[in-house]
Amino acid sequence: MTFRPRILSALFLRIGLAVALSGSALFSAQADAPAKQAFGSVKLPSVTAPESYGFYSKGCISGAVALPVDGPNWQVMRLSRNRNWGHPNLIALLEKLSRDSAKTGWNGLLVGDISQPRGGPMLTGHASHQVGLDADIWLTPMPNRRFTNQEREDVSAVSMLKANSLYVDQNKWTPSRTALLKHAAGYPEVERLFVHPGIKKQLCETVTGDRSWLAKVRPYWGHHYHFHVRLRCQAGSPDCKPQEPTGKDDGCGKSLDWWFTDEPWKPAKPGEKPKPPKIMMVSQLPQACASLLNAPAPASVQDVTFGLKKGGNASAFAPEQAPASVPLPAQKP
Numbered sequence: 264m265t266f267r268p269r270i271l272s273a274l275f276l277r278i279g280l281a282v283a284l285s286g287s288a289l290f291s292a293q294a295d296a297p298a299k300q301a302f303g304s305v306k307l308p309s310v311t312a313p314e315s316y317g318f319y320s321k322g323c324i325s326g327a328v329a330l331p332v333d334g335p336n337w338q339v340m341r342l343s344r345n346r347n348w349g350h351p352n353l354i355a356l357l358e359k360l361s362r363d364s365a366k367t368g369w370n371g372l373l374v375g376d377i378s379q380p381r382g383g384p385m386l387t388g389h390a391s392h393q394v395g396l397d398a399d400i401w402l403t404p405m406p407n408r409r410f411t412n413q414e415r416e417d418v419s420a421v422s423m424l425k426a427n428s429l430y431v432d433q434n435k436w437t438p439s440r441t442a443l444l445k446h447a448a449g450y451p452e453v454e455r456l457f458v459h460p461g462i463k464k465q466l467c468e469t470v471t472g473d474r475s476w477l478a479k480v481r482p483y484w485g486h487h488y489h490f491h492v493r494l495r496c497q498a499g500s501p502d503c504k505p506q507e508p509t510g511k512d513d514g515c516g517k518s519l520d521w522w523f524t525d526e527p528w529k530p531a532k533p534g535e536k537p538k539p540p541k542i543m544m545v546s547q548l549p550q551a552c553a554s555l556l557n558a559p560a561p562a563s564v565q566d567v568t569f570g571l572k573k574g575g576n577a578s579a580f581a582p583e584q585a586p587a588s589v590p591l592p593a594q595k596p
């Protein structure tokens with residue numbers, strides 16, 4: 264074997280094997296391909312420094328890490344999607360949010376989609392979530408037990424809206440939900456939260472005292488079963504394209520009123536031909552994304568799971584205030 268600089272860890276020595284085992288077809292730089300297929304088939308991240316390339320809805324991420332599927336105050340849902348990957352700062356933030364919100368009565372986070380191992384467009388759902396800085400969190404708290412893997416596929420989230428309305432069901436909304444959103448918006452690295460306009464309205468009408476955090480809470484379609492956390496571009500990602508700042512306005516005025524008019528909810532005009540969906544090709548993403556598809560992978564998911572020591576187990580992350588009633592799994596499933 265040839266000499267390698269010592270700085271290359273054992274991880275890198277196992278790269279050749281890992282790439283072969285990762286199950287992902289190598290992307291040929293010569294042959295372009297639909298980006299959602301190329302990125303949707305990659306099973307592991309690249310073992311490189313964490314870096315987001317491009318925009319939330321048109322980009323990719325290198326050096327993503329996995330949120331462990333179980334933690335003291337969280338459970339990852341829909342494991343079969345393999346979308347519990349993100350920038351390490353996002354994963355750390357989700358863990359922090361799970362602890363902070365537990366203190367204000369949120370039993371734990373049910374975490375939905377974050378990103379694919381190397382980000383990029385997905386085969387199903389989501390225009391964004393491509394650069395490892397977006398995460399969906401259910402507005403349903405974690406139960407006092409661990410879901411089985413099958414339950415994580417099947418259990419449905421609960422809409423916070425009254426049936427057939429744009430307004431929050433007051434029997435479902437709780438102060439602990441407001442507190443959860445306030446915690447999330449309070450972190451400086453969080454740039455935006457997306458919620459349904461009805462939820463934004465609920466906050467506008469009920470939050471007293473400090474209302475500055477409402478500026479980060481943006482109304483958007485969907486998002487009544489879950490809310491969406493978006494981090495700003497992180498240090499070390501010069502090619503991450505920032506979104507325009509949210510400003511200081513609490514967003515409870517005219518811009519919110521628009522959501523309660525017919526305009527945002529109009530169906531496509533009858534007789535209008537639906538446009539064929541645009542298929543984004545790998546070549547249309549930032550250039551770094553094409554080479555990222557071929558970058559070396561780690562030997563295993565464990566090696567790149569946040570807070571897990573190499574060869575470690577799920578107890579390697581430091582539990583803080585683990586509720587006594589929630590059993591921790593002895594081993595990662």
Ligand SMILES: [Zn+2]
Nearest residue numbers: 397398399491
């Ligand atoms: Zn989302």
